[in-house]
Amino acid sequence: MQDASGGGAPLTGAELLDHALRVFDAAAADVAAALVGVRRSGGDGSHRTLQAVRDLQAALAVLMDERVKIERLRNQVAGVVGxxxxxxxxxxxxxxxxxxxxxxxxxxx
Incomplete structure (x- = not known):
């Protein structure tokens, strides 16, 4: 595996986990923005709108759970306890x- 610039030394475990955290943060921000957009545009309370909100909330919950797991792994790799x-x-x-x-x-x- 190469670094983010396309060359050089492979990323360490801690660097990979930091990168994963940044990806999860960006994805969570995108899902949260989409959730706000659906809520604003879907004032009619239709079944499709409600289902989209539920789906986005579920996606956000999964992202946040995975982010917590990655954070724990990053701390474990870095030797952080408590x-x-x-x-x-x-x-x-x-x-x-x-x-x-x-x-x-x-x-x-």
């Missing part, structure tokens, strides 16, 4: 400190 990026170096240092305290408390073996 809204924060994991700092593995800090975790490693903390584990080392705790192990050292345990060794000191246990007689040093």
């Amino acid at each position: 809204g924060r990026t994991l700092d593995l170096d800090a975790a490693r240092d903390e584990i080392g400190r705790r192990l050292a305290r345990l060794r000191d408390a246990g007689g040093g073996d």
Whole structure:
């Protein structure tokens, strides 16, 4: 796979997910605009208009659900947990400190 310019290195997983999020955002905006347009032009309450509104609302719900899934995947790829990026170096240092305290408390073996 090539980058968006048509050449170069393949996109990373995080870049692909970011691109997917942009696509979902654009599609959701298009569906929302179409929904507003149908509601404005379909003041007669006809069956076709009501069905179009329902279809567009369903499409928007699907897009938003898929966007949430993509966002979760993007965070997972980036190492984000609970809204924060994991700092593995800090975790490693903390584990080392705790192990050292345990060794000191246990007689040093």
